[in-house]
Amino acid sequence: MSDLRLVELSTENLPAVIGLPPAIGEKAYVAPVLHSIAEAYVTPTAWPRVILDGDEVVGFVMANWDAENEIPEFRSGIWRLNVADEAKGRGVGRFAVQQVAEEARRRGFEQITVLWEPAADGPEGFYLAVGFEKAGELFGETVGVMRV
Ligand SMILES: CC(C)(COP(=O)(O)OP(=O)(O)OC[C@H]1O[C@@H](n2cnc3c(N)ncnc32)[C@H](O)[C@@H]1OP(=O)(O)O)[C@@H](O)C(=O)NCCC(=O)NCCS
Numbered sequence: 001m002s003d004l005r006l007v008e009l010s011t012e013n014l015p016a017v018i019g020l021p022p023a024i025g026e027k028a029y030v031a032p033v034l035h036s037i038a039e040a041y042v043t044p045t046a047w048p049r050v051i052l053d054g055d056e057v058v059g060f061v062m063a064n065w066d067a068e069n070e071i072p073e074f075r076s077g078i079w080r081l082n083v084a085d086e087a088k089g090r091g092v093g094r095f096a097v098q099q100v101a102e103e104a105r106r107r108g109f110e111q112i113t114v115l116w117e118p119a120a121d122g123p124e125g126f127y128l129a130v131g132f133e134k135a136g137e138l139f140g141e142t143v144g145v146m147r148v
Pocket residue numbers: 029030079080081082083084087088089090091092093094095115116121122123124125126127129130
């Protein structure tokens with residue numbers, strides 16, 4: 001049985017969080033978590049959260065809440081999502097999306113967005129399975145939108 005929750009980054013969970021895939025230099029559809037944490041450090045609107053199952057780190061999700069952003073797709077949505085290899089396929093990603101949607105509602109947003117690379121082995125199937133709908137392209141990536 002899983003006991004999923006989101007927590008903030010801490011000195012305790014940091015080593016496991018930066019160990020999530022992909023490794024630095026590995027080719028992937030999402031950036032290494034270390035890169036995302038560095039971006040969060042210099043981006044006041046970033047919302048990085050660790051996904052725990054009980055006390056075990058099973059993933060990392062980073063949203064961005066920036067209602068004034070000149071690019072509408074960047075005002076409220078998922079910026080990064082990384083699930084541990086051994087935790088894939090058991091609802092961790094879906095849980096993270098639901099939590100971001102809930103946080104968006106709390107903050108008064110009506111939708112969340114996500115961008116993904118349009119590749120056959122990319123995360124498109126996941127995002128469509130959890131409720132996003134395709135809404136065009138931006139910078140060569142597919143835009144997904146979900147009403148919250
Ligand atoms: C994509 C990713 C976040 C999915 O997380 P996950 O925890 O394995 O997904 P879940 O178990 O919550 O799956 C939710 C649903 O999506 C489906 N799904 C998951 N990955 C899928 C894929 N690659 N293609 C099609 N469907 C997929 C599941 O079957 C499930 O559907 P169901 O509930 O109807 O059975 C995870 O595999 C991952 O970290 N991938 C590498 C990094 C990445 O691509 N991140 C996103 C970049 S923005």
